[in-house]
Amino acid sequence: MSSTTIAQPPPGAVRVQQGGPLATIRRRTELEASWRARLERVTDLSLAYHDAAQQARHGAAAGRSQAARRARQLARRTVIERQALAEIEAALDRISNGQYGRCEQCRGPISAALLARRPQARYCTACGGLATQPVAAPAPAPTRTATGPTEIGQPLYHG
Numbered sequence: 001m002s003s004t005t006i007a008q009p010p011p012g013a014v015r016v017q018q019g020g021p022l023a024t025i026r027r028r029t030e031l032e033a034s035w036r037a038r039l040e041r042v043t044d045l046s047l048a049y050h051d052a053a054q055q056a057r058h059g060a061a062a063g064r065s066q067a068a069r070r071a072r073q074l075a076r077r078t079v080i081e082r083q084a085l086a087e088i089e090a091a092l093d094r095i096s097n098g099q100y101g102r103c104e105q106c107r108g109p110i111s112a113a114l115l116a117r118r119p120q121a122r123y124c125t126a127c128g129g130l131a132t133q134p135v136a137a138p139a140p141a142p143t144r145t146a147t148g149p150t151e152i153g154q155p156l157y158h159g
Helices: 020-058 062-096 110-119 125-132
Strands: none
Touching: 020 062
16 A cells, blocks of 8 residues: 655745636736726826815915815825825736735735735735734824923923
């Protein structure tokens, strides 16, 4: 009676082709289409921001505050879109590098269902919650005194 040994991958080896090459091609196509759409939104938002900022600086006095508020809103939306664009670019890089479908935290596979919902996912379901939690609570904002200069070592602000 002979025993059959199943070859195990060496430690650290990563099998990335989750769902096979057709699934990876499909994900790349989806990500590229999403990238193009996001790039168009970033461009449109950037142009709108520049128009609003110009109006806030040089427009009629009555409309400046509204234009400044609009410019700030557009700037926030642009940043969000640029971050999403960067996530898509990182996913395309992972496909090119053969790392797509692997969790960046534990190196385990990311479920096909999660990748179908969010093709740019970096983390598996187990690590995803850990990756989005803040590392530490933010420090409280300093308080300001209404009286004269502050002494060295004294807080700049009082509430």
